[in-house]
Amino acid sequence: MSIFPRLLTLVLLLSLVLPAQDELTQEGREAAATLAHAGWSGSVNSGSVKFTVRLAPVCTEAMRNALAHMEDLDAQAQRAFPKWAKVEFLESGWFFKVKVQKGSYDIGLSLVHGQPMLTLRQGGKALGLEPFWFQGEVLAHPKAEIQERGGASVLRVSFDNIRLSYRFISDAAHAALIRPLKVYGEGRVKIRSDLGRHRELRDLAAWLDKAVVGSENFLVGTSGRQEYELCLFATRKGYQDMDRLMTGGSFARNWAFTSNQSRISYIWYHPHSEPEALAHHGMPLRLQTLSLHELQHALSYKSLPLLLESIPPWFSEALAERGVHAGLASVDKSLAKKLHQRHVDRLAFARLDTCLPAFQDLWDWKTEGQMSELYSAAYLFSYRAVPKIVKDLPALLARISDAGFTHEALHVLRDRGFDAAAYHKALPSGKPRQPLRLLGDFDVVGKSLRLISSVEGQGRILLPQRASKDHLQVKGSFSWQELGSKQVDLYLGYRRGLRSAEFLKLALMPNRVVLFSYRAGTWFRVAIKDYDETLAVGTAKERAWHSFSVDLDAQKKELELTIGESRRASLTLPGSVDLAGTRVALGVYDGIAWFRSVTIR
Numbered sequence: 001m002s003i004f005p006r007l008l009t010l011v012l013l014l015s016l017v018l019p020a021q022d023e024l025t026q027e028g029r030e031a032a033a034t035l036a037h038a039g040w041s042g043s044v045n046s047g048s049v050k051f052t053v054r055l056a057p058v059c060t061e062a063m064r065n066a067l068a069h070m071e072d073l074d075a076q077a078q079r080a081f082p083k084w085a086k087v088e089f090l091e092s093g094w095f096f097k098v099k100v101q102k103g104s105y106d107i108g109l110s111l112v113h114g115q116p117m118l119t120l121r122q123g124g125k126a127l128g129l130e131p132f133w134f135q136g137e138v139l140a141h142p143k144a145e146i147q148e149r150g151g152a153s154v155l156r157v158s159f160d161n162i163r164l165s166y167r168f169i170s171d172a173a174h175a176a177l178i179r180p181l182k183v184y185g186e187g188r189v190k191i192r193s194d195l196g197r198h199r200e201l202r203d204l205a206a207w208l209d210k211a212v213v214g215s216e217n218f219l220v221g222t223s224g225r226q227e228y229e230l231c232l233f234a235t236r237k238g239y240q241d242m243d244r245l246m247t248g249g250s251f252a253r254n255w256a257f258t259s260n261q262s263r264i265s266y267i268w269y270h271p272h273s274e275p276e277a278l279a280h281h282g283m284p285l286r287l288q289t290l291s292l293h294e295l296q297h298a299l300s301y302k303s304l305p306l307l308l309e310s311i312p313p314w315f316s317e318a319l320a321e322r323g324v325h326a327g328l329a330s331v332d333k334s335l336a337k338k339l340h341q342r343h344v345d346r347l348a349f350a351r352l353d354t355c356l357p358a359f360q361d362l363w364d365w366k367t368e369g370q371m372s373e374l375y376s377a378a379y380l381f382s383y384r385a386v387p388k389i390v391k392d393l394p395a396l397l398a399r400i401s402d403a404g405f406t407h408e409a410l411h412v413l414r415d416r417g418f419d420a421a422a423y424h425k426a427l428p429s430g431k432p433r434q435p436l437r438l439l440g441d442f443d444v445v446g447k448s449l450r451l452i453s454s455v456e457g458q459g460r461i462l463l464p465q466r467a468s469k470d471h472l473q474v475k476g477s478f479s480w481q482e483l484g485s486k487q488v489d490l491y492l493g494y495r496r497g498l499r500s501a502e503f504l505k506l507a508l509m510p511n512r513v514v515l516f517s518y519r520a521g522t523w524f525r526v527a528i529k530d531y532d533e534t535l536a537v538g539t540a541k542e543r544a545w546h547s548f549s550v551d552l553d554a555q556k557k558e559l560e561l562t563i564g565e566s567r568r569a570s571l572t573l574p575g576s577v578d579l580a581g582t583r584v585a586l587g588v589y590d591g592i593a594w595f596r597s598v599t600i601r
Contacts, residue, residue: 096166
């Protein structure tokens with residue numbers, strides 16, 4: 001992601017506008033004394049963690065003042081700050097975004113560049129930091145509890161309406177979930193996967209080894225070289241179990257996340273990925289970019305541990321996607337151009353369909369219903385707002401990370417020109433060049449388009465052209481691949497998203513054609529025609545092409561279908577079809593299909 005000079009300069013100056021305490025107040029001195037003389041609560045524990053906390057309120061402005069002037073406090077009060085709580089781990093794992101071993105630790109209060117922090121310490125050595133938010137005067141003593149959730153121990157400490165929550169993940173629980181995965185890769189990037197023993201995973205690991213160099217150079221410079229681990233799950237359950245363990249299920253919709261504790265990336269790649277599906281053409285660009293995107297988050301967690309705590313979510317996602325672009329460009333500039341064009345096309349579709357993300361939606365990262373569009377908007381906003389990237393970007397990002405600025409402080413950006421006007425100026429105004437992925441995955445291979453469905457699900461792409469009249473003709477060629485259900489779908493009269501309340505679908509199979517109508521959330525089978533002759537099905541190595549032609553007359557309620565030279569079907573529509581402003585979508589069900597030379601008029 002591009003960070004422009006004005007933004008970076010402003011962020012680095014934010015420490016100057018953070019609230020400052022000129023002197024130690026009497027209330028601050030009394031708050032520190034209360035903490036110093038407080039006793040300890042009874043321990044709460046799970047099978048892995050024991051926790052004890054001092055019985056003194058700390059979420060107060062007086063305590064912030066005391067933190068800012070620790071050197072003015074007596075020795076007893078100064079010793080109390082690093083020992084606000086005690087935690088004992090009965091096994092090794094991750095806590096406070098750091099690796100911990102079996103043993104006893106202290107959790108204390110500290111102030112980093114004006115930002116209150118909780119610090120995990122052992123033997124006086126600081127190991128990890130977590131932001132600690134003061135929210136006015138809270139006078140209640142802390143209450144602690146530990147619950148087992150998804151295999152993890154979740155520690156919660158509450159002060160009235162303020163609740164702090166931290167997750168301990170044991171090595172044993174994590175190892176149990178990754179044990180079935182085979183390791184691929186011999187370089188800095190290791191892939192663990194149960195997708196199968198095929199060369200594509202080794203090739204992907206080797207490719208990522210090369211691509212992360214460009215990403216590292218962009219984000220952290222040559223001194224930021226890291227080791228990476230990525231878990232690629234073949235099943236939904238494998239991914240969901242890991243998501244529940246590491247995050248409590250926060251990334252159930254994403255199908256990919258990177259843990260800020262383990263620094264490992266986890267992906268459920270749900271399109272078909274069997275050896276026969278990927279032979280001769282490899283894995284789709286989206287798997288490459290998705291993997292590299294998650295590794296960018298791992299890179300930030302490893303090299304800039306507080307960066308993602310310090311910036312809004314859209315900003316961190318844009319950073320990751322710009323890192324992907326830089327990584328692709330370092331190994332194959334054509335791939336970087338494809339990625340860039342896909343972002344542009346996605347937003348061009350969104351503009352045509354009047355569903356561009358609003359500036360406020362991007363800023364607040366409201367992902368409901370438009371997650372992909374938000375990622376593209378974040379990428380293009382950063383890419384186009386200022387075209388040139390400052391040369392010392394890695395050093396500046398490192399300084400932002402070390403400072404640990406607050407999200408609230410970064411909102412001042414909007415008042416300094418980083419606003420809705422600049423956002424909308426950065427968005428594309430032209431027409432999309434390539435189809436829009438709706439479900440599954442697709443790639444352009446030579447002059448052909450490969451469409452891969454999700455496992456036992458659908459693949460669907462939306463073509464850019466709109467129908468402008470009641471008569472529609474669609475021509476092209478398709479090929480099934482010997483995998484799954486061998487069904488190609490043609491969607492007619494289709495509108496995107498929630499507006500696709502009514503459309504037609506032609507399902508083309510080797511010896512059958514079925515016409516479906518979709519209305520108000522329900523599928524209706526309108527017509528079915530079987531054939532004695534079975535059309536050839538292609539292989540991964542050699543495709544069997546079949547030309548097709550669809551002639552749809554909405555006024556006459558007639559549809560004429562021709563496949564090859566002799567297979568024909570005349571079908572009567574169930575009722576009127578409104579074609580104006582609609583599009584054609586290409587689909588595949590539970591398998592892989594190829595298309596070429598598709599035209600619409």
